[in-house]
Amino acid sequence: MSDHSALPDHSRITSACHRPSCRELFLGFLGLGMSAFGGALPLAHRMIVERRRWADEAEFTELLGLCQFLPGGNICNLSIAIGMRARGTRGALSAILGLLAMPSIVVVLLSTLYRHFQNDPHIQHIFFGLAAAAAGLLIRMAIKLALPLRHDPMRIALGLLCFVMIAALRIPLLWTMIVLTPVSIGICLQWDRFLSRRQKQ
């Protein structure tokens, strides 16, 4: 793995911004990984734009747009993008390893503790309550994503179709995506055109 930082592609961090070293990338994302509970995005913005000035507002927004468009977790992709722009492949590796190091250790410690004590009825009760609350957070996420679609019957139908294919029929995600992605994109596009034409008339 060579350092591509000399390539013009990666030299877009403006002079007002600080170009972090691999070590700084690792430590910065290590701190982010340790402190980000339940949604790392606001913290990531504070660290990258406000505190360490690794990117300005415009570049952060642009990189986040890329990360949300591509597959993978937003924060993971963001660490790759920030690291890559600053120090090439090595920078990207430093950033994502920093991000994942502590959370990985913490989940393993938690699961070891849980396994050790899982036959203790108190621990079981605590854990049942915890798991139910965690499920609730997922329900919230589903509601937040579904709410903006509620005024459009076509989008509701597409969402429901996906829900039935995955949750009820348990069709593999690969096939669901191969079929449903082009269908949904095509239908949404045509449907929106149809609606705006009808509105004009």
Add this chain to the structure above:
Amino acid sequence: MTGTLLSLLLIFTQLSILAFGGGNTILPEMQRQVVQVEHWMSAQEFSSLFALSQVAPGPNMMIVPLIGWHVTGLYGLLVSSVGMFLPSSVITGFMLRTWDRYKDRPWRKIVQNGMLPITAGLVASSALLITRVSAGNLLLAGIAAASAILALTTRLHPLWLLGGGALIGLLTQGGV
């Protein structure tokens, strides 16, 4: 064990490439593969691992290394992490160079817009599959509902909701 590691790698590589809309969209497929296809754990255990991963800091995909750890220990953790994080990272790295050319194209908006119903359907599936297992009685269903409502209507930090759920579980003995 090599066979198990290879399966872990293949499963998470595929999930990495399909994870449009973040970690919560791929939970149903992860559960299908890990529970129904490979029989590495029960649906109950899968939901437990999900709950544990929610307590940990960091990206909301920490269930992935945890599954690897649960299945074959340290090597499993490493292999599942590589499978999950490497492919999407490589794609991001490559797209970074050409993103300037694409970011303002109209089709980007069209694609993202058309993906929204799918993302919503996938996360709703995740919520159903996890809740069905984790809210097995009336009390636990109440905790799940309360946590969802409080998270929607207040700015309470998720850790308070998880802690509150745990405390209610302890005080009421899990509603059993």
